[in-house]
Amino acid sequence: MSADEAAFAALTRKISREAGLSLHAYKDKCLRRRIAVRMRACGVQTFAAYQTVLDGSPAEYERLKDAITINVTRFYRNADTWNLLRSGFLNDICGGAGEVRAWSAGCSSGEEPYTLALLMAEHFDRQGRPDRLNMVTVDATDIDRDCLEHAQVGRYRREALADVPADLATRYFETDGDRFRIIERVRRRVFVRSLDLSSEPPLRRDYQLIMCRNVVIYFERATQERVFLAFAEALAPGGILVLGKVESLFGLARERLSLVDPRERVYRRTA
Numbered sequence: 595m596s597a598d599e600a601a602f603a604a605l606t607r608k609i610s611r612e613a614g615l616s617l618h619a620y621k622d623k624c625l626r627r628r629i630a631v632r633m634r635a636c637g638v639q640t641f642a643a644y645q646t647v648l649d650g651s652p653a654e655y656e657r658l659k660d661a662i663t664i665n666v667t668r669f670y671r672n673a674d675t676w677n678l679l680r681s682g683f684l685n686d687i688c689g690g691a692g693e694v695r696a697w698s699a700g701c702s703s704g705e706e707p708y709t710l711a712l713l714m715a716e717h718f719d720r721q722g723r724p725d726r727l728n729m730v731t732v733d734a735t736d737i738d739r740d741c742l743e744h745a746q747v748g749r750y751r752r753e754a755l756a757d758v759p760a761d762l763a764t765r766y767f768e769t770d771g772d773r774f775r776i777i778e779r780v781r782r783r784v785f786v787r788s789l790d791l792s793s794e795p796p797l798r799r800d801y802q803l804i805m806c807r808n809v810v811i812y813f814e815r816a817t818q819e820r821v822f823l824a825f826a827e828a829l830a831p832g833g834i835l836v837l838g839k840v841e842s843l844f845g846l847a848r849e850r851l852s853l854v855d856p857r858e859r860v861y862r863r864t865a
Contacts, residue, residue, distance in 0.1 A: 704745025
């Protein structure tokens, strides 16, 4: 075994032990690539040096876990975030009489934007205004072709619904063979398309809500600052940005956005 292989093996054993991940289920090539993303973000070049970073930063374990499981997603994942939107912020976002525009940036296979659309449907249904859903546009973007194709089809295994509250699952999902789909009137409010956050501009500049969770952490700092500023400029005044729990806003975007919920990483654009 080479020195590099030995260092990689030692690192993966440490990650398995400390982060509770079963890394034997992953191909070495995949692990190396995803660990390398975090190593570059931390400015280190060797597996041994990255072990030192992990020893000094419990938060880095969370970022690494997200990097390794980046394409693993479910409906209503991280329920606290969705519950916060459901109980509070959607009242502001959906409270006007005009169009409602939202963006799921880094949508993976579609569970996040469809969750968002169904919560908006529930909001309007509770108010006795179901037709207001026709004024909703949820843009869902990613660069992974396979994920985008999956999101376009919109058929999911039962386990993808494991975190969805029972009342929502009953009202807003239908069976499709051995899979499940969001009901049609909700599904057609989600518009799936390819967009590279690191190099392409937002589709709009009047969003009331942008969700980008556990995506920007994989970019180098200069790109992160550029993307955060693009989000700030793509929000309408008073619009909401939701980041992942291990992400923090920095750069010029901090002058445009105020932190309104530290735990769930929710920011609001000032006027």
